[in-house]
Amino acid sequence: MTATERHAKLLYWAGVALGPLAWGINLQGIYALTHFSCESTKFSGAIMSTVLAGIALAGTAISACAICRGAGAEWSDAQGGGPRTFMAWLGVGSGVLFALVIANQLAASLMISPCLR
Template sequence: MTAAERHPKLLYWAGVALGPLAWGINLQGVYALAHFSCETTKLTGTIMSVALAIVALAGTAISARAVRRGVGAEWADAQGGGPRTFMAWLGVGSGVLFALVIANQLAASLVISPCLR
């Protein structure tokens, strides 16, 4: 397998990988910054959550682009391209789902005071 063949296959996995990765970083980051947010009002958690939601949506866009690019290849591929297309659609759904989860955690962190422990 050459690097040119491997590169498009990684595009199908972008939404599947970037969404959960962004959510995990967001979750741990919000918990780590909660102590410092209690002492002084900082927007670091909000900025971090917005940036990571954009990362999750970027993975969604990359997977969606891989779906569009691979539509014509399904007919040319002897195996039909079914598993790759399924993985790309799974990446689109996963990226959107994790972006919504990050947005919900952002809303909760804006409403609930970090000093309540």
């Protein structure tokens, strides 16, 4: 396997990896920034959540592009290309799902004051 093939196969996994990673960073970051958000600015968690939702959606877009690019290649592939396409579709769904979860946490952080603890 060449480096180009390895790089192309990693694109199928982008949505699967970036969505949960962005959500985990968002969850821990909001908890870590709660104390500082009460003292200074209340929008630091909102900014972080917006950026991380964008990262989750970027993983979705990368997986979707990998599906579109590899759609014709699966017919010429001797092994079918089915598992890679399945993982890419799973990445698209996972990225969208985790972006919605981050948006839900963003809405909660905007409605609830961090100083209530």
